[in-house]
Amino acid sequence: MDAYLICDATRKAMWLGKPIRPTAKDPRILYYHRGGYDGPYNHEVQEDNRVLWKFLAENGRHGVRVVFSGEYDEDSYEQVGSDEVETAEYLRGWPPK
Numbered sequence: 001m002d003a004y005l006i007c008d009a010t011r012k013a014m015w016l017g018k019p020i021r022p023t024a025k026d027p028r029i030l031y032y033h034r035g036g037y038d039g040p041y042n043h044e045v046q047e048d049n050r051v052l053w054k055f056l057a058e059n060g061r062h063g064v065r066v067v068f069s070g071e072y073d074e075d076s077y078e079q080v081g082s083d084e085v086e087t088a089e090y091l092r093g094w095p096p097k
Contacts, residue, residue: 001018001068002015002016002017002018002068002069003015003016003018003019003029003066003067003068004016004068004069004072004074005052005055005064005065005066006064006065006067006072006077007059007062007064008062008063008065009059009062009063010058010059011076011077011078012055012058012059012077012078012080013072013074013078013079013080014051014052014079014081015034015081015082016032016034016066017032017034017035017042018033019068020032034048047081050091050094051080051081051090054090054094054095055080055081
């Protein structure tokens with residue numbers, strides 16, 4: 001099950017990754033992880049951080065929420081920062097100087 005940060009007002013979504021829990025039966029989420037288990041944590045990936053901060057800047061005032069796969073209509077939302085080419089285009093010229 002994947003998690004997404006979404007804005008219903010702008011119809012934008014950002015993939016957060018898989019929720020990582022302390023144990024399989026524990027409902028608490030410790031963090032989200034976008035890569036393989038041997039890869040870096042999300043907060044260690046500079047471009048992912050930039051996508052998150054831009055997403056919050058553009059959508060935060062409209063209200064954002066975290067949802068899981070199947071809890072929103074993925075086809076009606078624009079996915080931002082989902083691959084290298086799209087991420088580079090999404091971040092082009094941001095932040096403005």
